[in-house]
Amino acid sequence: MSLGPYASFIVTSYLAAALVVALLIGWIAIDYRSQKQRLRALEESGVARRSGRSATDMA
Amino acid sequence: MTLIDLANPSRFLSLTARLLPYLVAGTVVLFAIGLYLSATAPDDYQQGATVKIMFIHVPNAWLSMFVWAVMSASALGTLVWRHPLADVAAKAAAPIGASFTFLALITGSLWGRPMWGTYWEWDARLTSVLILFLMYLGLMALWRAVEDPARAARAAAVLTLVGAINLPIIKFSVDWWNTLHQPASVFRMGGPTLDRAFLIPLLVMALAFTLLFITLHVAAMRNEILRRRVRSLQMMQARAASNDMSAASPASQPA
Numbered sequence: 242m243s244l245g246p247y248a249s250f251i252v253t254s255y256l257a258a259a260l261v262v263a264l265l266i267g268w269i270a271i272d273y274r275s276q277k278q279r280l281r282a283l284e285e286s287g288v289a290r291r292s293g294r295s296a297t298d299m300a
Numbered sequence: 301m302t303l304i305d306l307a308n309p310s311r312f313l314s315l316t317a318r319l320l321p322y323l324v325a326g327t328v329v330l331f332a333i334g335l336y337l338s339a340t341a342p343d344d345y346q347q348g349a350t351v352k353i354m355f356i357h358v359p360n361a362w363l364s365m366f367v368w369a370v371m372s373a374s375a376l377g378t379l380v381w382r383h384p385l386a387d388v389a390a391k392a393a394a395p396i397g398a399s400f401t402f403l404a405l406i407t408g409s410l411w412g413r414p415m416w417g418t419y420w421e422w423d424a425r426l427t428s429v430l431i432l433f434l435m436y437l438g439l440m441a442l443w444r445a446v447e448d449p450a451r452a453a454r455a456a457a458v459l460t461l462v463g464a465i466n467l468p469i470i471k472f473s474v475d476w477w478n479t480l481h482q483p484a485s486v487f488r489m490g491g492p493t494l495d496r497a498f499l500i501p502l503l504v505m506a507l508a509f510t511l512l513f514i515t516l517h518v519a520a521m522r523n524e525i526l527r528r529r530v531r532s533l534q535m536m537q538a539r540a541a542s543n544d545m546s547a548a549s550p551a552s553q554p555a
Binding site for chain 2: 269
C-alpha cells in the first residue's frame with residue numbers, strides 16, 4: 242500500500258485518531274477505578290446507602 | 301426490562317455490566333473490518349491516497365453533531381421530564397463529543413493542507429464546527445463550575461438546547477455560503493455521489509465510530525452514576541459528623 246507524496250498527512254490523521262480514542266478509553270477506565278475505590282473507602286468508613294445495598298454493587 | 305426501568309440508575313448499572321462486553325467486542329470487530337477496507341480502498345483519481353483521511357474525518361464530523369443531538373434530547377429529558385438519567389447522559393457525552401469534534405477539526409486540517417493548500421480557512425463550515433467545539437468545552441466547564449448537580453443540570457440543559465441551533469448551521473453552511481468545503485456527498489437528496497469503493501469503507505468506519513461512541517457513553521454514564529453515589533455518601537458522612545459534633549458540644553446541651 243503506497244500512500245504517495247502526502248503519506249505524512251494520512252499517517253498523522255490516523256495516529257491522531259488512535260491517540261485521542263486511546264486517551265478517552267484510558268480516562269474512562271481510570272475514572273471507573275477511581276470512583277469504585279472512593280465508594281469502597283466510604284463504605285469501609287461506615288457510611289451506608291439508605292437502601293442498605295452496597296454502593297459498588299453493579300448487579 | 302422495559303424502557304421505564306432504565307430510569308432507575310441501579311437497573312441501568314446492572315444492564316451496562318451485562319451489555320458492555322458485547323459493545324466492546326462489536327466495536328473492535330467493526331474497526332478491524334473498517335480499517336481493512338480503508339487500507340485496501342483505491343486511490344481517488346484527483347485526491348490520490350489522501351482520500352483515506354475521509355474514512356476518519358467524516359465519521360468524526362458526523363458524530364460531533366450526533367453527540368450534540370443526543371445531548372439536546374437529554375436536555376429535554378432534564379427540563380421536561382426530569383428523568384434521573386438525562387443529565388447523567390448529557391454530562392457523560394460532552395467530553396466524548398468534544399473529542400470527536402477535535403478529531404474532525406484536526407483531520408480536516410490535515411486533509412485540507414494537501415488539497416486546498418491551507419490548514420485553516422475562516423469559512424462557514426470550519427468556523428461553525430470550531431464554535432461547536434468551544435461550546436462542548438464551555439458546557440464541560442459549566443458542569444465543573446456549579447457544585448450543585450441539579451442547578452448545573454438545568455443550566456447545562458438550557459445551554460445545550462440553545463447550542464443546538466448551531467447544528468443546522470453546520471449542516472447547511474456549505475449550501476448557504478461560499479466555502480472551500482465540499483457539499484454533502486452522502487446524506488443528500490438524490491442519494492450519495494460517492495463511488496461504492498469509498499462509500500462502503502466510509503459507512504463501516506462510521507458504524508464503528510458510532511458503536512465506539514455508544515460503548516464509551518455507556519461506560520462514562522456508569523462512572524457518572526458512581527460519582528453521584530460518592531457525592532451523596534460524602535454528604536451523608538458530613539451530616540453525620542456535624543450531628544455528632546453538635547451532640548458533643550456543651551452549648552447544645554439543655555440547661
